[in-house]
Amino acid sequence: MRFDVITLFEPMFAAVTENGITSRAMQRGLWSLYTWNPREETEDNHRTVDDRPFGGGPGMVMMADPLARTVRRIRRSGNVGRVVSFAPNGTRLTDETVRRWVAEDRDMVLICGRYEGIDQRFLDNYVDETVSIGDFVLSGGELAAMVLIDAVVRQLPGAIKELSTLDESFSTGLLDAPHYTRPEVWEGQAVPEVLLSGHHANIAKWTREQALELTLRTRADLIEKAKASGKLSETDRLWLKKHGYPV
Known part of the structure; x- marks a missing residue:
C-alpha cells in the first residue's frame, strides 16, 4: 500500500518510517511513503501556502491552489487512491474503517492541514473523506496522519503475527x-x-x-x-x- 502525505513538516514522518512495526513493515515492502510539501507548488517569492480568511476571524487558512497542484502532481506520479483530510468535524476513525481500507487495498493521499483550516473549495473538490481521531484539536494533521498510517499498516498481511490482531x-x-x-x-x-x-x-x-x-x-x-x-x-x-x- 502506498501513502502520499501532503505536509509542511516532512521530517515528522520519520516516526513511522524509522521505528517499530511500521518501519519493519516498510522494510518488508508492505507499504511505502512519499511526502510532498505544498510550498513547492507555489509561485511567489515567499512560497505562501496560507492567507487571511474572507469574512474575518483569527488565524490563517491554507490556500486551495498549492494543495490542488500537489494532489495533481501526486496523481501524475501514480497514486490514484483515496484522498483523506483531517478535522474535528470528520467521521470518527474506527477499527472497522481501518479494516475496510485494508481490505479494499487502495493507495491513500493524506492532507495535513495547519493553521485554522483548509479552504473549503479544495475540500469539496479534491477530498474523498474527512477523518477525526477524537474530539480534540491538534496543531496540524501530521499526528492524525501518523495515527492512521500506523493503524492501517499494522493490519496489512505480514506486518505482525496474525493472532496478535485477531x-x-x-x-x-x-x-x-x-x-x-x-x-x-x-x-x-x-x-x-x-x-x-x-x-x-x-x-x-x-x-x-x-x-x-x-x-x-x-x-x-x-x-x-x-x-x-x-x-x-x-x-x-x-x-x-x-x-x-x-x-
Whole structure:
C-alpha cells in the first residue's frame, strides 16, 4: 500500500518510517511513503501556502491552489487512491474503517492541514473523506496522519503475527482483557491464579469475562455495537444479564 502525505513538516514522518512495526513493515515492502510539501507548488517569492480568511476571524487558512497542484502532481506520479483530510468535524476513525481500507487495498493521499483550516473549495473538490481521531484539536494533521498510517499498516498481511490482531481491542467487538507477565508477584500483587493454571478453557472463559467487564464499565456503547453485529455469544449474553445489563 502506498501513502502520499501532503505536509509542511516532512521530517515528522520519520516516526513511522524509522521505528517499530511500521518501519519493519516498510522494510518488508508492505507499504511505502512519499511526502510532498505544498510550498513547492507555489509561485511567489515567499512560497505562501496560507492567507487571511474572507469574512474575518483569527488565524490563517491554507490556500486551495498549492494543495490542488500537489494532489495533481501526486496523481501524475501514480497514486490514484483515496484522498483523506483531517478535522474535528470528520467521521470518527474506527477499527472497522481501518479494516475496510485494508481490505479494499487502495493507495491513500493524506492532507495535513495547519493553521485554522483548509479552504473549503479544495475540500469539496479534491477530498474523498474527512477523518477525526477524537474530539480534540491538534496543531496540524501530521499526528492524525501518523495515527492512521500506523493503524492501517499494522493490519496489512505480514506486518505482525496474525493472532496478535485477531484478539486485540475492537477486533472481537470488545476491549481487550488485562495482560500480565513475569514476575508472578510484583509489589505485592499476584497474577490471577487462573492464568497460571494451564487450563486453556478456564483461561479463555476468564479472558472473555474480563473483556466484557472492562467494556461494560468503560465503553458500554461497544456492547451495543457487538450485540448488533452478532459478536456476542449466548454465554456473553448470560454473563451480561447476570451483571445487570439488558441484552
